[in-house]
Amino acid sequence: MLEIILQHWNPLSKILIILIILITILGVVLSKSLKSYILDNWNYFKNKPYIIPFSGFINKNPNMTEMESTIHNFVNILWLTVKKILLLIMKPFYPFFNLIVKIIDHIKGILDNFRVQFKIMRNFLLKMIENIYKRLHDSVTAITYFFLKLREGLKKQIGLFKMLSWTVAHSYYFMYSLVKGPIGTFGKFGEKWGLAASVFTLGAPGAGTWYSSVCFDPTTKIVLKRGVIELQAVHIGDILLNNSIVLSVLTFNIETSIVPMFNYKNIIVSGDHVVIENNTPIRIKQSAYSKPILYNKNEVVCLVTNTGLIHIDNIIFHDYLDTHNVPINHQIHSIVENHLNNTPFALSETIRDNDLLWGFSKDTIIEYKNSFMSLKDIKIGDVCLGSRVTGIINISKNSITHYEYRCNNGLKIYVSGNQLVLEKGTWLRISQSKYSKKIDTLNSDYISFVTDTHLVDINNTLFRDFIETNNIEVITKINQIVDENI
Numbered sequence: 001m002l003e004i005i006l007q008h009w010n011p012l013s014k015i016l017i018i019l020i021i022l023i024t025i026l027g028v029v030l031s032k033s034l035k036s037y038i039l040d041n042w043n044y045f046k047n048k049p050y051i052i053p054f055s056g057f058i059n060k061n062p063n064m065t066e067m068e069s070t071i072h073n074f075v076n077i078l079w080l081t082v083k084k085i086l087l088l089i090m091k092p093f094y095p096f097f098n099l100i101v102k103i104i105d106h107i108k109g110i111l112d113n114f115r116v117q118f119k120i121m122r123n124f125l126l127k128m129i130e131n132i133y134k135r136l137h138d139s140v141t142a143i144t145y146f147f148l149k150l151r152e153g154l155k156k157q158i159g160l161f162k163m164l165s166w167t168v169a170h171s172y173y174f175m176y177s178l179v180k181g182p183i184g185t186f187g188k189f190g191e192k193w194g195l196a197a198s199v200f201t202l203g204a205p206g207a208g209t210w211y212s213s214v215c216f217d218p219t220t221k222i223v224l225k226r227g228v229i230e231l232q233a234v235h236i237g238d239i240l241l242n243n244s245i246v247l248s249v250l251t252f253n254i255e256t257s258i259v260p261m262f263n264y265k266n267i268i269v270s271g272d273h274v275v276i277e278n279n280t281p282i283r284i285k286q287s288a289y290s291k292p293i294l295y296n297k298n299e300v301v302c303l304v305t306n307t308g309l310i311h312i313d314n315i316i317f318h319d320y321l322d323t324h325n326v327p328i329n330h331q332i333h334s335i336v337e338n339h340l341n342n343t344p345f346a347l348s349e350t351i352r353d354n355d356l357l358w359g360f361s362k363d364t365i366i367e368y369k370n371s372f373m374s375l376k377d378i379k380i381g382d383v384c385l386g387s388r389v390t391g392i393i394n395i396s397k398n399s400i401t402h403y404e405y406r407c408n409n410g411l412k413i414y415v416s417g418n419q420l421v422l423e424k425g426t427w428l429r430i431s432q433s434k435y436s437k438k439i440d441t442l443n444s445d446y447i448s449f450v451t452d453t454h455l456v457d458i459n460n461t462l463f464r465d466f467i468e469t470n471n472i473e474v475i476t477k478i479n480q481i482v483d484e485n486i
Contacts, residue, residue, distance in 0.1 A: 047077045166294075169258050214320050215252060215300030217261075217268035222312050231301045236396040236445060242311045247399040248304035248357055250320055250466075252391040252450060253380045260285065261295035267312055268293065270300065272479075274318035274486060276309075281318065281486045299380075304357060306399075322482045326354045332478050333418065333429070339474045340420070340427040340464070353401040353417035353431045359393060359448030359466070361414035366458055375447050386457030391450030393466050400446050403436045407459035414442055420464035427464065 035058060038045045042059055045051045051058065055073040057066050064072060218232035225239040238246045260271040262284050269275075271285030271292075284290050302320040303310055310317045323329070330352055338344065362376035368384050382389050401417040415421075417431035417438070430436045448466040449456055456463040469475075 046073055047080070052077065165258055169260070214273045214322070215250070215259075215270050215302040216273075216312075217295075217297065218251075218299050218301040220267060220269075220301075220312065222310070231303070232299075234301075234303060236394055240305065240311055242307070242309065244305035244307040244309055244311070246303055246396075247306055248320070248393055248395045250302045250304070250391065250393045251380065252300050252302075253298055254300055255298040256390075256452075259295065259300065261293055261300075262290040263293050264290050265313070265315060267315065268295065269317070274322050276316040276318075283483075304399075318486065321356055323486050324356055325485060326356075328481060328485050329356060331481060335474060335477060335481075336468050337420070337427055337429075339469060339471060351431070352429060355399065355401050355416055355418045357393075357395045357399055357446070357448070358416040358418040358420075359395050359400070359446040360416075360419070360458070360463075361442060361444045362394075362447045363444045364413050364458065378447075378449070385449065385451060386462075387451035387453040387455055387465075389449050390452055391466065393448040393450070395446035395448060397442055397445045400442075401431070402439045402442045403430050404439050405430055405433065405436045407461040409460045411459045413458065414439075414444075415463075416446060419448075420468060422462040 038051070038058055046055055046059070052074055053070065055070050057070070059069070059073075060066055061069040061072060216231050218230065220231045221228055222231055222234065223241040224234070225241070232251070234246055234249055236246050236249055240246070261268055262271050264275065264284050264287060269284050271283065271290070273284045274281050275284055275287065277287055277289075304319045304321055308319050308321065308324040310319050321329075333352065360375055362374065364375045365372050366375065366384065373384075378384060378389055378392070380389055380392055395416075403415055403417050404412055405415045405421070406412050415430050415436075417429060417436075419430045420427050421430055421433060423433060423435070431438075450467050451465045454465045454467055454470060456465050
């Protein structure tokens with residue numbers, strides 16, 4: 001047999017080679033088909049033990065190498081195994097979780113029921129509030145309409161009051177004009193009647209305001225060293241043509257007052273102002289050159305100078321104070337103090353400052369409308385300092401004796417020595433107060449005010465305004481003293 005094989009070796013070799021080639025081709029074809037089959041059923045084969053070592057070579061991840069793909073597949077198989085184990089472990093807890101879910105669903109149902117009920121209540125309350133709002137709106141509308149009607153009524157009353165006031169004023173002018181005529185005695189009676197009528201119409205403050213305004217039209221021209229300007233543009237420190245230095249500029253609002261104004265040689269000035277006529281000081285209203293006029297402006301202006309004189313168009317007027325005589329001014333201060341304190345008149349022997357003016361440092365800070373402001377920022381018409389401001393007086397610091405004063409709230413302010421302050425129910429001068437301390441100098445100028453109540457409230461402390469009082473008897477007494485000594 002062996003001999004036969006050896007004799008036919010060559011043909012057998014060929015057959016063997018051909019057989020190997022066929023087997024190889026068949027293996028390649030089968031392997032591709034097998035690989036395709038495995039890939040088509042990869043989810044089934046990927047966790048087979050005989051596939052796991054070759055998984056990376058069979059189904060390679062494009063972003064990994066064959067070995068990394070094999071490891072990745074092995075890790076996934078392990079995770080699936082662990083997951084199944086965990087699911088098996090957690091299975092006993094499923095009933096508990098389902099119970100919790102059912103409880104939550106039950107609570108949710110209860111809350112939904114509450115929400116439905118609350119929605120009904122909410123809609124009810126909304127409707128009720130809407131009705132209340134409509135009623136309030138209707139009420140406010142009615143109240144607004146009422147106040148509008150009331151305002152219109154007040155406007156008419158104010159118009160009537162103004163007409164009555166002008167009637168009284170013209171009555172005064174009419175009666176006063178009789179003084180210029182043949183019936184002088186009756187004219188004097190007419191002046192008193194006009195004053196009484198003003199008291200009847202405006203009360204005592206009306207008469208007081210009438211007699212306390214010693215001023216000019218703000219547009220009156222005056223000659224200064226720096227040129228010709230209007231009185232309302234004069235500043236403290238300005239020098240007049242006669243070398244008089246302006247110590248104070250006073251501006252008053254007379255919108256609600258009756259101030260007899262006259263045309264004196266083409267100068268508009270109040271009747272109580274003093275003028276030098278034929279070397280004799282007289283009141284404007286007593287001059288033959290004076291003509292009463294209807295004054296429609298709301299403001300008047302005056303000055304205080306170091307000489308007590310104001311030169312306008314070669315006419316010499318006294319300044320606002322009428323007299324700079326210190327003893328007379330001390331006497332006037334005592335009269336005012338005794339009137340305010342309701343004590344018999346007797347010239348106080350208390351040491352006084354010789355200042356002719358009084359007020360507060362312009363830099364004094366006060367509370368105003370939930371904020372703070374300086375006194376120098378206050379304007380006429382502002383409602384502050386506890387009252388409505390009707391006049392502003394700017395004063396040179398060089399005409400003031402300076403004091404530091406401790407107010408009722410403990411704060412300190414700088415104020416002049418002759419300023420009136422209320423302490424324990426008594427009106428006295430700052431220089432007489434135990435809470436004041438005299439100081440040598442102060443950088444800021446001073447300011448004072450006229451208010452509709454003649455009171456100034458600073459730091460819970462009451463001061464008098466610049467006018468101090470509008471009592472007709474006091475003003476008449478003061479005018480008599482001044483007239484006897486000018």
